């Protein structure tokens with residue numbers, strides 16, 4: 001039995017918060033619910049109490065205590081959208097817009113990825129995620145290396161790192177059929193077989209769930225989309241996809257089908273499944289109503305939206321309509337990191353400057369999105385997303401650095417001032433995976449050494465050196 005306390009000068013439980021439409025947005029109002037000189041009591045992977053430190057330690061004087069009472073204790077952050085398939089391909093293509101970037105970087109990369117690349121790259125990025133406070137990640141591994149079963153490596157990597165997550169294979173058949181002589185039916189059969197193999201592999205990992213991945217609607221034939229929806233109905237799977245990311249997506253969809261991608265998803269049956277869609281930038285009021293009516297969620301990726309010049313997600317309108325909106329980093333190739341604290345800060349800044357209104361989205365809004373609303377978006381809010389008795393112990397302690405030294409407003413300081421160097425300790429399911437600012441499950445130096453040659457090989461084999469996007473020598 002493992003039992004301990006995590007102590008902070010402030011505990012941000014993220015429990016019992018009002019709905020977005022009922023929130024009062026005045027300076028200081030978001031400090032309601034912050035516990036001062038408090039602690040979280042953990043036993044056997046679960047939270048048993050959140051209370052003042054003095055009361056907890058009086059009742060449990062024998063327990064080990066993490067934290068010296070100067071730091072911030074928060075629920076583990078939830079990155080609701082990324083692509084661990086891009087783990088070894090950062091720093092390229094940031095001068096391109098989405099469609100150009102997908103053609104130049106992601107498509108050739110996806111053809112050469114192996115299960116080893118996936119497992120090692122995932123473990124590498126898991127270090128980056130954990131050190132920025134992420135304990136749960138919603139991944140979509142995208143590749144077209146048919147027969148490789150590369151996506152299964154994500155399960156191996158996340159399990160090694162001790163992270164909670166939802167895994168998906170972001171399949172697309174049209175780009176593959178363009179580049180090969182494979183028969184369309186054979187490709188669909190292989191895609192569905194990999195989905196089943198990934199679901200089965202995830203089922204062996206206690207901290208992992210599976211969703212059916214639809215890379216993009218435009219990347220799938222109508223036959224694969226229909227077959228996938230049917231498979232989801234049969235197996236009871238939820239869906240992870242992209243929707244309304246860029247204007248080109250909307251116009252191309254209207255040329256192909258006569259309607260937008262959200263409308264096409266509705267007709268195809270995707271909204272009948274538990275659905276989370278990355279981006280939701282180019283949404284009409286009718287699209288937002290469709291999300292609200294079906295309880296579907298949006299994963300907002302502000303850094304990727306800015307780097308690819310995609311646009312600004314209507315976050316305030318989505319939240320006012322009751323749509324669960326989480327925050328994601330998006331893939332390591334369109335960010336170009338997995339630093340969740342950076343994404344949380346960007347989520348607030350982008351809305352403020354877009355609306356020219358400093359209160360349109362505040363620090364508590366984005367922290368809510370990165371915790372309990374992200375959990376809701378993934379259907380995991382009964383387990384994680386807030387520090388409450390009965391939930392699993394996914395906890396982050398930030399302490400020791402200049403970033404969190406001055407805490408007049410702990411919520412604002414966390415959102416606007418904290419960086420990964422402040423993340424001192426992290427627990428997932430009660431197991432400590434970061435201790436004293438170092439990842440304990442994956443050794444950082446060893447993992448970097450393992451991944452360098454893999455990244456070089458991928459750069460050469462995918463032709464990214466030949467096209468001038470990479471200067472590695474292989």
Ligand SMILES: [Zn+2]
Pocket residue numbers: 081082083242278330331
């Ligand atoms: Zn994405």
